[in-house]
Each structure stands twice: as C-alpha cells, then as structure tokens.
Amino acid sequence: MTLLHLERVEAAYGAAQALFGVDLTVEEGEVLALMGRNGMGKSTTIRVICRLMKHSAGRVQFAGRDLSQVPPHVAARAGLGLVPEGRRVFGPLTVRENLIAAARQGPWDFAKVTALFPRLAEREGQVARHLSGGEQQMLAIGRALMTNPRLMLLDEATEGLAPVVRQEIWDALDAVRRETGLALVVVDKSLAELGRIADRATVLERGRSVWTGPMCDVAGDVANAYLGV
C-alpha cells in the first residue's frame, strides 16, 4: 500500500522557487533514500511533506489523505514523524521529559526507545542541551519514535557526528526497520550507509525528481551524473 505520494510538487521561499516538480512514493514498510547534491531541494521536500512549508502546486498525500490544507501538528498526528536537520531537541528539558512530552499511544514507549538507545537511559535525567551531538541525535530519533509514526523522515540524521556514533545510529535505524517495518525517508550524504538500509532512492536535481529506482542501481551512472561521487 502506498503510504506517501508526492505528485509534481512545487514550492517556493517567497519569490525564490525551490521545488519545480517533485514526484515520489513510499510504500508501507519501505525505506526511501532522498538523494541529491546540496541545494537540490531535499530538505525543502521534507518540510513540504511535514507541512512546515506550503506547496504552491502539485499534490501531497499521506495514507490516502490529502495534506494540502493540513497544519504541521495534524500531519504529525496522521503518522509523520520528523527527525529534523540539526537535531533540535527541547534543550531545557531532560531526556525523559523530551520523550514524554512527545509521547502518543502505540508500540513505541520510553522503555522501547531506551532499549534501542541505551545511552538515553544512562542520561535519562540530564538536560538535553548538555548532551553530546550524537546523544542529541539519538534523542531526536527517540522523540520521533515516541509519536508512534507510520513514516519517519530523517533529514541529515548523522551529519557532523563522529564515525563511531554514526555507525551506532545507522545500526539503530536498521534495527527499527527490520524489527518494526516502519517506513523511512532518509536524507543523507553517505551512499554506503544508505545502500545498507534503503530499498529505493529518489534523486533530486535542481528541485526536480530526476531518477527513482532500486537503491542498488544508484552506484555508477546515477551517482556520477547527479551526486557528484
């Protein structure tokens, strides 16, 4: 079943158009890598999906529901979980409070999230702004999981992190995907890591989706043409 469907989506920041026609679909339980060089519209697409930005043309559907006129909190309640670029946890709250504030009924609860990221259990009472970058990222993912989404969107989830922490986060996402079948849309620059976790990829070039196919086909011509690899 198609969970997310974008059709010829256009969006602009004031007079500056950023998306010129993005098409993508995500099936239930699928992991889609959203790829492209810097400034090609990946984060804008994520913002449009989560309704943090309105699109000017095209269609955004989630679980068969048109999201055009929906505010961000309604989109989130419909089952879209966002792990935003730059982590953006609730800095003054503790780890536990960050997770509780976002909690909604479902299989993901505090115990399950801390089992996925044991470091969060160790830092349970610590204020989020005093966590390391990697721990904040784990908390951002945990917070999104606590909303019990049907689709989680990760925008540069491992950017700026040490390799060992990146590995820990990729392992956790792989575990989430294998054990729960949660659908993911992942934006990241690491082709190798995306290759490990993603089923399909959509490549954006200057605000347009220019290629969609199996993740295993990205390496080679596609990567050379659009990703500068």
Place this chain on the structure above:
Amino acid sequence: MMLPERTLNIILFLALPLVAVIALALDEPFIITLATRAAILALAAVGLNLALGLGGLVSLGHAVFFGLGGYAMGILASHAQSFTPLDLGLFTLDGTKSMPIIWLVAVTVSAFAALLIGLLALRTAGVYFIMITLAFGQMFYYFTISWPAYGGEDGLSIYVRNSFPGLNTLDPIQFFALVFGVLAAVLWLMGRIERSSFGLALGSARQNAVRVETVGLSPFRLRLVAFVISGAVTGLAGALFADLNRFVSPTMFSWQMSGEFIVFIVLGGIGRLYGPVVGACLFVLLEHMLSGVSDFWLIYLGAVLLLVVLFARGGVIGALANGRGVHD
C-alpha cells in the same frame, strides 16, 4: 548559602501559616488578615504563572477573571442577602451564601470567559496579545462602572462573609486556614501540571512552537488550555478576595490589578512554582511597611522590582536557590 529550590519552597511556603499562627498567639487579627490577603493574591498570581511563566503568555487582562470571580461572589451573595432571585432572562436563580457553590460559579464563569478571550487573543502573539488582553480588561472594567444594578463605580458591599461547612469564616484564622488550604491544593495541582506531558509541551511551545508542532501537538490548543486553567484559578482567587473584603468593585477589573499579578511573578521568579507566592507576600509586606512611611511607597516597590530584574533574573527564589528556572 544557596538552598535546593525544593527546600527553599517548603521554608517559604510554611512561613505564611507560621506568621498567621504567631499573630494568633499575639492576638493580632490584622496580621492574620494581611497573611490571608497575601495568600489570595498569591493564588491569583499562581493562576497567571501557568499562562505567563510556563506558556509565555503575557496577559495584561487577568484582572478580568479576578473581577469575574469577585462579582460572581458579590452578585450571588447580594441576592441571598436581599432574598431576591437573580433574573437571568430564561430562568431565575436564588442567591447563595455557600462558598463552595460560589467558588464553582466563579471558576466556571472565569474559565468560560478565558475560553472566549483565549480563542480570540491567542491567534495573536507578542505585543498584540498584550493589547487584546488589556482591551478585554478595560471592556469589563467600564462595563461594571456603568452597571448600576450592582453598585456601578461604588461597588457592592456584602455584610456577612459567606459560609463554608464546618468553619466559622468570620474568624480570621479559620478563614486564613481555608484560603491557605485552597492555595496549597492549587500549588499541588500546578506542580502536577508542570511535570505532566501537557506542561512539558506547553513549556516547549513557549521556546519553539514549530518544534512542538512536528511532534503532533498544537501550540494553540496547549496555550488555550493553559489560559483557561489560568483564568479559572484567578477567578477563584477573585471570589476569595471579595469574601475577604466583603466588597467588590470595578477596580478588581483594572489593568493595574493585572499589572500587580505580573509584578508578583517577576518578584518571586517567573515560571517558578512558588515564585508568585513569594512575590505576593513580599508585595503585601512592602505595601504594609512602606505605605506607613510614605504615600509614594510604590516608588520604593519600583526600585525593588528594578533591582530584581537587573540583578536577580530568577526572582527572589532564583537568587536564593540552586538550580535554574524555566526563564533563567
């Protein structure tokens, strides 16, 4: 010496009944009445603190709820006093001298008013929110001034304090105990709210509304619920204040009253659970001590407020306690 905030809160909170008990021992009923006044004003500010401290909503119209609570008491008690039913158009209602019923009416009316005002005012933010809440306050203020049925500008006197089952409310210490019990119960409730997922989300919405929206929570609804609870608590304080003075007047609706509530919170510590209690006690103390020295005692209060804002951003509690408040 800095104390943990929890310990300091307990000490400061118990200071109020201690003062009342000492005043009772010294046969100083006026001091008990002052402590009661401080507790009621603290209650009103505790209500506002949920909206202002936790929700970041600078309301200059909270006197509306304080006044509505006061007038709910005044109107019901005056009809009971004169044995005339209250004509509400579609039906009539007997007045009452029962405090629990009056409190229920005060809380309901204030909450409903907060809902209506919040639905409009919370669509704005910043200075516009302040102006809209101020405008509502002034509307109610001028309405009561031109409402001759209930005293107009002169206000409304109630000859005997209302009753509470099992207590002699005319006895200052018993009335103080009742008010202090209500304050303690509301503080307990506010503590629970602060630590609940609602309170955490409300505090987070104050810092970053978009971030809260991405986890499926509506900042508007969070703020509206906080505003309604806040208005209801302030309305309850208004009913108690009217009972303390056995008098209600349009000044309960004045913007100066709203300003005083904000001063209590700033003095004690914005967003700190016991901040409004400390602020209200300090205000009543300064008012009592300085108003005897000079008619211009508010100048000295202004100086104290200036010192707190400049040198103790966490208010008195922030200056004396370890740990950080939500606004520090």
